[in-house]
Every structure is written in structure tokens, then in C-alpha cells.
Amino acid sequence: MPEAKIELFHYWRSSCSWRVRWALALKGIAYKSHPINLLKNEQSDLSYLKVNPSGQVPCIVYGDNALSESLAIIEWLEELNPEPALLPKDAWRRAEIRSFCTMISSGIQPIANLRVIGHYSTDAEQKAEWNRHFIDEGLIPVETMLRKYSGNFSFGDDITLADLFLIPQIYNAHRFKVDMSRFPLAQQVYERALKTAACDEAAPHNQPGATV
Ligand SMILES: N[C@@H](CCC(=O)N[C@@H](CS)C(=O)NCC(=O)O)C(=O)O
Known part of the structure; x- marks a missing residue:
């Protein structure tokens, strides 16, 4: 389990956000939710761009660091909590x-x-x-x-x-x-x-x- 609490910036209908939420749920990792309303263009707010310069969701913050890109986030979660495995051994x-x-x-x-x-x-x-x-x-x-x-x-x-x-x-x-x-x-x-x-x-x- 991670030592710090993971914070997730996401939008309810974003498919990329769903990928990450699903990995977190499978691995039983609790997180603090920060909804970003894409229809209100909140992804372009300066406060969010400081977290994720790409202006997209999802993004996680862990301690002092932020990580964007759903695949990179999920692969990090997989390394952090290998079970249940999302990738086979082969x-x-x-x-x-x-x-x-x-x-x-x-x-x-x-x-x-x-x-x-x-x-x-x-x-x-x-x-x-x-x-x-x-x-x-x-x-x-x-x-x-x-x-x-x-x-x-x-x-x-x-x-x-x-x-x-x-x-x-x-x-x-x-x-x-x-x-x-x-x-x-x-x-x-x-x-x-x-x-x-x-x-x-x-x-x-x-x-x-x-x-x-
Ligand atoms: N490759 C990125 C794509 C992220 C992405 O495209 N997010 C969409 C929502 S699914 C978004 O934030 N769109 C906002 C926009 O287009 O302004 C990932 O896998 O995380």
C-alpha cells in the first residue's frame, strides 16, 4: 500500500479516468477524489495546469509529485500493488x-x-x-x-x-x-x-x- 494518500483528478465520464479508477478499485487503493469538469473547461484552469500541464484527465498526485497518462499511472499502481495482477507473467x-x-x-x-x-x-x-x-x-x-x-x-x-x-x-x-x-x-x-x-x-x- 502507498504511504501517502493518492489524489486523483478525474472526470466522471472520461474513459481514461475510468481506467485508472478501475485499477485503484481492483487493487483496493483508497484515494482522494478531485473532480475536474471537462464541460466547464476546468482542465484549462491555471490551478489545474499547474498540476498537469497537459490539461487533461486523469492525473494523480502522490506526495509532492504528479503523474499523468492513464497507462503510466496504472503500470505504477501495478508495481506498487502487484495483486491482483493486471498483466500476465509471459x-x-x-x-x-x-x-x-x-x-x-x-x-x-x-x-x-x-x-x-x-x-x-x-x-x-x-x-x-x-x-x-x-x-x-x-x-x-x-x-x-x-x-x-x-x-x-x-x-x-x-x-x-x-x-x-x-x-x-x-x-x-x-x-x-x-x-x-x-x-x-x-x-x-x-x-x-x-x-x-x-x-x-x-x-x-x-x-x-x-x-x-
Ligand atoms: N493519453 C491520455 C489521454 C487523456 C485524455 O485524453 N483525457 C481526456 C478525457 S478521456 C481529456 O482530458 N480531455 C480534455 C480535453 O480534450 O480538453 C491518457 O491516457 O491519460
């Missing part, structure tokens, strides 16, 4: 899981980020169509990987890092009305994961400020 399988996560964290999520779609259009339906298009396209290789690796969850029958990245992305796919009948394995894993306690605890509807 080095090649770990690399495959990281590859899967990166398809989502680099290939899908950034294209649908608020600052990207806000620059593209101010029209709500145009923005939704943009998200729908890129999430749909990005899920094609994800579903192909699931065909090879999935069991009850993305990689086999245990929750791994891969699920922490997949499930929040599928939540957003539903939000933007992606046709999930095209991605049956992703949908099955999503439904199963939502029933697990740690995933639910970290889910958007259980966060401060949630409006759904």
Missing part, C-alpha cells in the same frame, strides 16, 4: 495486451477527444457522427484481436489491463450509437465486466457530478 502476452490497449488509447480515444471534435465542428450531430465513425473503424482490429484472445474477458478468463481500456471505450461506443452488433465479442466482454464490483465502482454513474 512477456510476449504482456506485449500483446499492451498492443491491444494502445490500439484503443492511441487509435480511437484521442480522435474523439473534446479538444479534437471541438475544433472540427460546433454542431452536436456532426460531432457525434465523427465519433461514431472513428470508434466504429477503430473497433474492427479490436474485435479481430478478441477473436483470438478473449475468454470471459478480453484476454482469457481474468480481468487484465486490456479490459480497463476496452470497457470504457465500449461505453463511449454506446453513447455515440455505434452499431455494436458488428462487434459481438466486445459487447459480450463489456456486459460481463460491467457486472464485476470494481468495474461498477469505477463506472461513470458512480462518480461525483455524474448526470446519468
Whole structure:
């Protein structure tokens, strides 16, 4: 367990924040919550930029230090509290899981980020169509990987890092009305994961400020 208390800056509906909240819940690590309202542009407040110059969530503060980027945060949590393990012992399988996560964290999520779609259009339906298009396209290789690796969850029958990245992305796919009948394995894993306690605890509807 960490000696200092972890502080988490996050937004209830942010998929990247959900990844970190889920890892914290799985590893039983308590944290102090600092909601940052992205719709009120609080991520651009000077006070927050002093914590995280990238002006994005999530970010954690631990003692005198701050750490951004969900993958780096989760891998640090994994080293701090190795159980339950989010990555398997086999080095090649770990690399495959990281590859899967990166398809989502680099290939899908950034294209649908608020600052990207806000620059593209101010029209709500145009923005939704943009998200729908890129999430749909990005899920094609994800579903192909699931065909090879999935069991009850993305990689086999245990929750791994891969699920922490997949499930929040599928939540957003539903939000933007992606046709999930095209991605049956992703949908099955999503439904199963939502029933697990740690995933639910970290889910958007259980966060401060949630409006759904
Ligand atoms: N690569 C970063 C991405 C962080 C990110 O894009 N966060 C979004 C919410 S999911 C955000 O803060 N968006 C605010 C904005 O676009 O201004 C991570 O994995 O933590």
C-alpha cells in the first residue's frame, strides 16, 4: 500500500479516468477524489495546469509529485500493488495486451477527444457522427484481436489491463450509437465486466457530478 494518500483528478465520464479508477478499485487503493469538469473547461484552469500541464484527465498526485497518462499511472499502481495482477507473467502476452490497449488509447480515444471534435465542428450531430465513425473503424482490429484472445474477458478468463481500456471505450461506443452488433465479442466482454464490483465502482454513474 502507498504511504501517502493518492489524489486523483478525474472526470466522471472520461474513459481514461475510468481506467485508472478501475485499477485503484481492483487493487483496493483508497484515494482522494478531485473532480475536474471537462464541460466547464476546468482542465484549462491555471490551478489545474499547474498540476498537469497537459490539461487533461486523469492525473494523480502522490506526495509532492504528479503523474499523468492513464497507462503510466496504472503500470505504477501495478508495481506498487502487484495483486491482483493486471498483466500476465509471459512477456510476449504482456506485449500483446499492451498492443491491444494502445490500439484503443492511441487509435480511437484521442480522435474523439473534446479538444479534437471541438475544433472540427460546433454542431452536436456532426460531432457525434465523427465519433461514431472513428470508434466504429477503430473497433474492427479490436474485435479481430478478441477473436483470438478473449475468454470471459478480453484476454482469457481474468480481468487484465486490456479490459480497463476496452470497457470504457465500449461505453463511449454506446453513447455515440455505434452499431455494436458488428462487434459481438466486445459487447459480450463489456456486459460481463460491467457486472464485476470494481468495474461498477469505477463506472461513470458512480462518480461525483455524474448526470446519468
Ligand atoms: N493519453 C491520455 C489521454 C487523456 C485524455 O485524453 N483525457 C481526456 C478525457 S478521456 C481529456 O482530458 N480531455 C480534455 C480535453 O480534450 O480538453 C491518457 O491516457 O491519460
